[in-house]
Each structure stands twice: as structure tokens, then as C-alpha cells.
Amino acid sequence: QTRSLLGVFEEDAAAISNYINQLFQAMHRIYDAQNELSAATHLTSKLLKEYEKQRFPLGGDDEVMTSTLQQFAKVIDELSSCHAVLSTQLADAMMFPITQFKERDLKEILTLKEVFQIASNDHDAAITRYSRLSKRRENEKIKAEVTEDVYTSRKKQHQTMMHYFCALNTLQYKKKISLLEPLLGYMQAQISFFKMGSENLTEQLEEFLTNIGTSVQNVRREMDCEVENMQQTIEDLEVASDPLYLPDPDPTKFPAHRNLTRKAGYLNARNKTGLVSSSWERQFYFTQGGNLMSQARGDVAGGLVMDIDNCSVMAVDCEDRRYCFQITSFDGKKSSILQAESKKDYEEWICTINNISKQIYLSENPEEIAARVNQSALEAVTPSPSFQQRHESMRPAVQSRPPAARTSSTGSLGSDSAALSALSLDSLVAPDTPIQFDIISPVSEDLPGQAKSSGQSGRRTNPFGESGGSKPETEDSILHQLFIVRFLGSMEVKSDESPDVVYETMRQILAARAIHNVFRMTESHLLVTCDCLKLIDPQTQVTRLRFPLPNVVLYATHQENKRLFGFVLRTSGGRVENRQTSICYIFESNNEGEKICDSVGLAKQIAFHAELDRKASEKQKEIDRVKEKQQKELNKQKQIEKDLEEQSRLIAASSRSNQSSAEGQFVVLSSSQSEDSDLGEDGKKKRESE
Numbered sequence: 001q002t003r004s005l006l007g008v009f010e011e012d013a014a015a016i017s018n019y020i021n022q023l024f025q026a027m028h029r030i031y032d033a034q035n036e037l038s039a040a041t042h043l044t045s046k047l048l049k050e051y052e053k054q055r056f057p058l059g060g061d062d063e064v065m066t067s068t069l070q071q072f073a074k075v076i077d078e079l080s081s082c083h084a085v086l087s088t089q090l091a092d093a094m095m096f097p098i099t100q101f102k103e104r105d106l107k108e109i110l111t112l113k114e115v116f117q118i119a120s121n122d123h124d125a126a127i128t129r130y131s132r133l134s135k136r137r138e139n140e141k142i143k144a145e146v147t148e149d150v151y152t153s154r155k156k157q158h159q160t161m162m163h164y165f166c167a168l169n170t171l172q173y174k175k176k177i178s179l180l181e182p183l184l185g186y187m188q189a190q191i192s193f194f195k196m197g198s199e200n201l202t203e204q205l206e207e208f209l210t211n212i213g214t215s216v217q218n219v220r221r222e223m224d225c226e227v228e229n230m231q232q233t234i235e236d237l238e239v240a241s242d243p244l245y246l247p248d249p250d251p252t253k254f255p256a257h258r259n260l261t262r263k264a265g266y267l268n269a270r271n272k273t274g275l276v277s278s279s280w281e282r283q284f285y286f287t288q289g290g291n292l293m294s295q296a297r298g299d300v301a302g303g304l305v306m307d308i309d310n311c312s313v314m315a316v317d318c319e320d321r322r323y324c325f326q327i328t329s330f331d332g333k334k335s336s337i338l339q340a341e342s343k344k345d346y347e348e349w350i351c352t353i354n355n356i357s358k359q360i361y362l363s364e365n366p367e368e369i370a371a372r373v374n375q376s377a378l379e380a381v382t383p384s385p386s387f388q389q390r391h392e393s394m395r396p397a398v399q400s401r402p403p404a405a406r407t408s409s410t411g412s413l414g415s416d417s418a419a420l421s422a423l424s425l426d427s428l429v430a431p432d433t434p435i436q437f438d439i440i441s442p443v444s445e446d447l448p449g450q451a452k453s454s455g456q457s458g459r460r461t462n463p464f465g466e467s468g469g470s471k472p473e474t475e476d477s478i479l480h481q482l483f484i485v486r487f488l489g490s491m492e493v494k495s496d497e498s499p500d501v502v503y504e505t506m507r508q509i510l511a512a513r514a515i516h517n518v519f520r521m522t523e524s525h526l527l528v529t530c531d532c533l534k535l536i537d538p539q540t541q542v543t544r545l546r547f548p549l550p551n552v553v554l555y556a557t558h559q560e561n562k563r564l565f566g567f568v569l570r571t572s573g574g575r576v577e578n579r580q581t582s583i584c585y586i587f588e589s590n591n592e593g594e595k596i597c598d599s600v601g602l603a604k605q606i607a608f609h610a611e612l613d614r615k616a617s618e619k620q621k622e623i624d625r626v627k628e629k630q631q632k633e634l635n636k637q638k639q640i641e642k643d644l645e646e647q648s649r650l651i652a653a654s655s656r657s658n659q660s661s662a663e664g665q666f667v668v669l670s671s672s673q674s675e676d677s678d679l680g681e682d683g684k685k686k687r688e689s690e
Helices: 002-032 037-053 063-079 087-131 140-193 203-245 343-357 366-380 387-394 414-422 500-515 593-660 665-689
Strands: 264-272 278-288 291-295 303-307 312-315 324-328 335-339 481-493 522-528 532-536 543-548 552-557 564-572 580-589
Touching: 002 037, 002 087, 002 140, 037 063, 063 140, 063 203, 087 140, 087 278, 140 203, 264 343, 278 343, 312 343, 312 500, 324 343, 343 366, 343 500, 481 500, 481 593, 500 552, 500 564, 500 580, 522 593, 552 593, 564 593, 580 593
Parallel strands: none
Antiparallel strands: 264 278, 264 335, 278 291, 291 303, 312 324, 324 335, 481 522, 481 580, 522 532, 532 543, 552 564, 564 580
16 A cells, blocks of 8 residues: 555656656746747746646645636736846746756655665565575574664665655645746746836736735745654654564564454465476465455555465475465365564464464454454363373274275365365364374373283384284284374364365364464374284384274375375274264375375275175185084984884884794793803893894
8 A cells, every 4th residue: 555655656746747847948948048938938828727637646636726827827928928038037036946846856756766766675685585594504693694684674764765755745845836936936027027017917916926925935834844743753653663673573572463363464475486496476465354365566456366264274394494384275276385574473374364264254253253262272282191091992892894985085175165164163073172282102101000912002013024922913914004104183073974074173283283383293104904003103113003994984185285194083982981982183194195095995995805705704614514514413314214214124023023933932932041041141131132
């Protein structure tokens, strides 16, 4: 707005300069050429008549000035044929004032304009050098020199700007004086020179000239008073603005406001110029409702940069520059990296964009609601609760479960954006849910008397296989893939049916990290097997956490930032006893989010097919056991039938033998008895059985 208004004043000054040059040339012709005095006077009268046609941006509606000049033009036109010898009088009364205005006042405006432009360029150069200060290799001497350069250039620019503005304001008064004084002197010279020809000068004209002289004095006094007020304002502004010349003021004296829903200021925007090269451009940015706007110097209005409703904002490290943050649109298709000038602006921009992304600006009291939301976020962040206790319930017996469908990390969110916009925050994330930002080593978290099984956390593990007497739990797994990840945070969620839960959890965790300046992340090795996911300490090879693979029900990669991925773990217990809960874990990898999700999907498929094969094998064994049992029963039945048939045959044979040898029964019995005596005890038993 200031530069736009300055452009209007500069355009007005150029118009005044153009008009004064024409008027000066006309009066100079009166002074130089007495032979052409009549024509020059006529030209002067003509120019005065054309004043009302001039398009002065700040003085086009001055009807009093226009009518006054019209009256002067009429009188001068009547006297144009009577001027003969006016060299001395015209030099003192007419040429001197307009020459002073042209040579001193207008040139002063041009000089101040050049000085202001130089000061503005010096300030931009100083700001550019300050923005390039290295965050990693910080040199206090260089930083002090650059800061002093910014302070000096900014102060110089401010002082030059205020003097330049003062001169532009004063020019409006000097314009009237420079127009009226030469004409008044010209008329007075004419009156004194042509005293005898006063028949052409009536008393009414003399009264008019007197009133004009009085008006000029009044304008001069008003100008002096205005100049004095502006000088006092300049002194007050210099004193009040001195702390603001520093590019990075003390945060204790100027704390950041975290409840803003509107923000404006200069930012450095990163523009890619090639595959690996980029450039930074300083522009004026401001928020307008749910939009982020930018306006380049010289533009009439701002242009749309990004829709920041439901967007995500996070602090990033970019090209060794300080105070950088990244804004990613809701659909993940557009992102922008910006750099703030100071830590205060850096925190205020992140908080403001985060508040706008939650659509707080649509409420009646946006700042009050933003304060409540930020306070709730502050209370929700727990510094380091026991991670081991939270995961004791995550080790249930392995149950048969179909593999969860993997969410494509390269697909578009367009089909799901409408559904997600219709969901409220409470439908995805449990209210009053604390956010876990760090992983606590289970060695220091073991409870007294707590036993550790062979596969429990805290065991020193070789991720690529173990050697020794004990058999590792993942020895039979056909999949072993290791990834380097950094833990961003975790929180309990209310749903595990849609990948939007993962996206919303990512946004909330990144926003909470930005709000509370939590930038430290724990690096681990993520081991993916067919049985579980393990977080392993890269230094000690101790298993920090173990996630049973059947409990991983959902996993997804961020649509835009392929380094971010997360998964939802369903487990028993939680904040409410005897209830299944779902916890979403968010990690950052080295551009391997899609590979990790593919690996998890492959592991679940392998586990699923292995479970199907196991069930099929058990079913076949059961069928074989049933068949064997049926065969045994059939053989037993056949043996019984065979025994019965043999018994029936023996009975029939015995009956026939009794009928044929009824007469010799005694002889037979006697002989048999004698034989029995000869056979002994064993023979008797055999005979009896027969």
C-alpha cells in the first residue's frame, strides 16, 4: 500500500514537473524576447486555461485553484498586447520564484528519489546477505557485521524514505506557491510599469490580486505548520522504530503470537531452477481467508499462491538456511518452501497457517478459539510416557486374519477428499489423545518382576540372522528387509478403516511438532519379517519395539512427501479396559516410504498364504485320521463277521457228528479217556477245548 501510494505521489510530481517546465518556458520567452512578448503572454494565458484539463492524481478536483487560474488567464490575455519593457521587473518578480521551484524543489525531489532507490537497493542487498547466513557454520564476527549492515541500511532507508515523503507532501503546497507567486509578481510588475494605463486594471481586479496574495501567505503558513508536524513525527518514528531495524529481534522483548489467524510480511520463496539448483525470491506474502497470497513489488494486487485450508505446515532444513518451513496443500499436489526473516516471524507464520488450516478463521472469535486449540494441543503433548507399558498389550497370540489391503502411495486423494472433508476431527482421532514424540528404551522401563520371553523387547538381535545356541524367532521367516527410519510420533485413533486416518495423524503430529518446536527424532532400523515389525537400535542392536504383523491393519504413505509413512496397530487394552484400541505410528524414512509399505504388504501376503497352507495341511491330516479310523472300524467288523461264520460252521459239524456216532459213543468216550490219560494235563485241556 505504501509503495502504491508512493507511486501516485511520484506520478503527481512528474506531472507537476512537466507542467512547470512548460510554464517556465513560456515565462522565459517573455523575459528573453520582448518582440515575442505578446505571443509568449498569449501562450501563458493558454496554458493557464488548460490547467483544468490536467490530470493531477492529487489535485484534479481543486475547483478554487482552477477558477483562480482561469481568471488570471483572462486578464493576461487582455494585457498581452500592452507589454513592452519588463525585463528587470519580470526577472525579479516572475522568473525568480518559478526558477527556484524548478531548479531547487523539483530537483530535490529527483535527488531524494534516487537516494531512496539506492537506500532501498542497499537494504535489499543487506537482507539478502543476512538471509544467506549459515546455520551450521555460524561465525559471530560475520553475523555481527551482516547484522550491523542490515541495521544501518534499514535505518538509512527509513530516514531517507521519511524525508522523501515529507518532500513529496511539501511539493503539493509549493506547487500552488510556484504557480501563484510568479503570476502575482508578473501582475504587480505590470501595474507598476503601466501606472498610467490603469484604465485596464479595475478596482475589482486589485481586490482579487490582494485576496490571492493573502491566500498565498495562508498556504505558506499552513505548509510551515505541516512541515513542522511531519518533522516531529519523523523524530518520534525514528525513536520508536529503532528496535525494529534489527532483522532478528530479541524474542523475550517481542514474543511470538501463536493465536493469529491473519499474517502479512516479507518471505523468501524457494524456486526450483533445475534438477538440483534453486533460487530464492523475496516477496510480500499475506493471508486472505483460507488463501495464501503474494504480491511482487510494483504489482497492483496480490496473486493466489495456495489454498491453505486443511493444509499441513512443518519446519524443514533447506540449503543450510535458517527459519525455513514447508506448506503442503490438502491434496498433496502442491507445496512451497518459505524462509522467514526472524525466529518470531518464523513461529508466527507456522502457527497462523496451522490455525487457518483448521478453518478457525470462519468462527466469530477466531483468536479466542485458536488460543483454546493451542492450549489443548499443549496439554495433549506428553514428554515421555512409558512406551513399554503401552506396548505390553500389543503381543497377543497370533490369530488368523486376512491381510489388510495396502493403500496405494501413488494414487490420488481426489476420490477420498470429499469424504475426508465431511469427517470431523473427532471421527478420526480420539479426543484428548496425547501425542508420543519419542521412544523410551525398554531396558530402563522394565517393571519389577517382569519376565522376558525369547522374542520380547530388549533382546540383542542380529537383524540378518543370529548364530548361537538359541534359535531366533524369525529364523524360519523367508522375508528379511531392513530400513532406516526416524520416529515422528504416535497417537490413538478412533478408526482404522480408511487411509485418511493416517493422513490426518500425520498432519496433527507435524503440526504439533511445529507448534511446540519439537525437531528431534529417534533413528532406528525397521526390520520387516513375515511375523512382525521390529524397531531395532542401530547402535546396540536391541529390539526397542515389536509389532505383531497380524495386528497391523492399515498402512499408507504420504501422497506428496514420500518420506513419510505410517501404520495403524490394533491391540487390546488402552485408555479403556477390555476394549480394542487402534494406535497410529508415523515415521520418516529416506525416500523409502513406498518400499516399506510394499515390504509390509508382501510380508502380510506371505503370512496369509502360509496360514492358508497351514490350515489346508491340518484339514488334510484330519481327513486322513477320519479315513484311518473308518478303515479300522471296517476291518474290525469284517473280523467279527468271519468269527461268527467260523463258529456257525463248527456248530453244524458238531451236530452231524453227534447223529452219526450215537451208538459208539461209549467206546469213543472210553478210548478218549484212555487217550487223555496218556496225553497228560496239556492234552486234556486241548481235547476239552476241541
